[in-house]
Amino acid sequence: MQQRRQLTPRKTFRALTNACYIIMTVFVRNGSVMREPRERYFPLDFCGHYCYNIIIICNYNRPPVRICSESGTGQNENMKKGTYGFLLPDYDFGKYGDITVEFLNGIGCRALLIDIDNTLAPYEQAEPDEAIRLWFSSLAGAGIKACLVSNNTAERVELFNKTLGLPAFPDSHKPSTEAAARAMADLGSAPEETVCLGDQLFTDVVMAHRAGLRAIKLPPIRDKKTLFFRFKRALEKPLMKKYYRLKKEKSASPDKKK
Numbered sequence: 001m002q003q004r005r006q007l008t009p010r011k012t013f014r015a016l017t018n019a020c021y022i023i024m025t026v027f028v029r030n031g032s033v034m035r036e037p038r039e040r041y042f043p044l045d046f047c048g049h050y051c052y053n054i055i056i057i058c059n060y061n062r063p064p065v066r067i068c069s070e071s072g073t074g075q076n077e078n079m080k081k082g083t084y085g086f087l088l089p090d091y092d093f094g095k096y097g098d099i100t101v102e103f104l105n106g107i108g109c110r111a112l113l114i115d116i117d118n119t120l121a122p123y124e125q126a127e128p129d130e131a132i133r134l135w136f137s138s139l140a141g142a143g144i145k146a147c148l149v150s151n152n153t154a155e156r157v158e159l160f161n162k163t164l165g166l167p168a169f170p171d172s173h174k175p176s177t178e179a180a181a182r183a184m185a186d187l188g189s190a191p192e193e194t195v196c197l198g199d200q201l202f203t204d205v206v207m208a209h210r211a212g213l214r215a216i217k218l219p220p221i222r223d224k225k226t227l228f229f230r231f232k233r234a235l236e237k238p239l240m241k242k243y244y245r246l247k248k249e250k251s252a253s254p255d256k257k258k
Contacts, residue, residue: 089217111189115198
């Protein structure tokens with residue numbers, strides 16, 4: 001007689017969150033059944049999207065994570081070895097303009113997957129300013145390829161990209177890795193030479209690590225003050241504190257001083 005499998009709380013939670021995400025994706029995100037405007041079902045869409053994030057955070061079905069080698073390129077390569085490390089960036093900067101060509105060449109970066117909102121510009125800025133265009137020109141001059149990978153709509157991304165003329169992937173559904181895979185195929189870059197740049201841990205950084213890439217985290221330029229965004233940023237704070245603590249320990253270690 002076959003032994004009956006025991007239903008543990010872990011298995012139950014995993015099944016429920018996966019089912020919730022699948023249902024919300026089919027009925028809301030793809031609109032295959034509900035033909036109403038997507039905005040009307042935003043709370044349901046939000047639940048489906050963040051159930052998927054919960055699965056990742058809780059380490060259920062966790063995909064492989066690239067761990068930088070000792071000779072490799074991550075400041076905090078040891079961070080990827082724990083559950084929390086999966087959510088932590090590899091590098092951080094104050095703003096996109098602080099990321100120089102010399103730094104990118106130094107870490108072996110030949111391609112950048114870049115978020116738009118609160119990374120390059122605030123939500124209300126429809127088009128890139130002169131500083132953004134000059135920064136992209138400096139990347140192109142150094143042979144570093146770039147593309148835009150955004151969760152925002154095609155209308156928003158196309159307008160922002162009009163003067164830049166970059167490969168662009170709107171409605172990316174980060175932390176899904178589908179857009180990252182398509183972007184790398186378009187740019188002709190390998191995971192080890194591709195870096196993701198963004199302002200959010202649960203979308204940009206998680207997508208990067210799920211795809212085997214490194215991630216650069218920037219603080220948001222001008223964050224929205226809605227309850228939704230405040231909740232996300234509140235979850236990020238303890239993780240970034242852990243990142244800065246580990247970074248400080250790394251810089252103070254004997255190996256680093258040598």
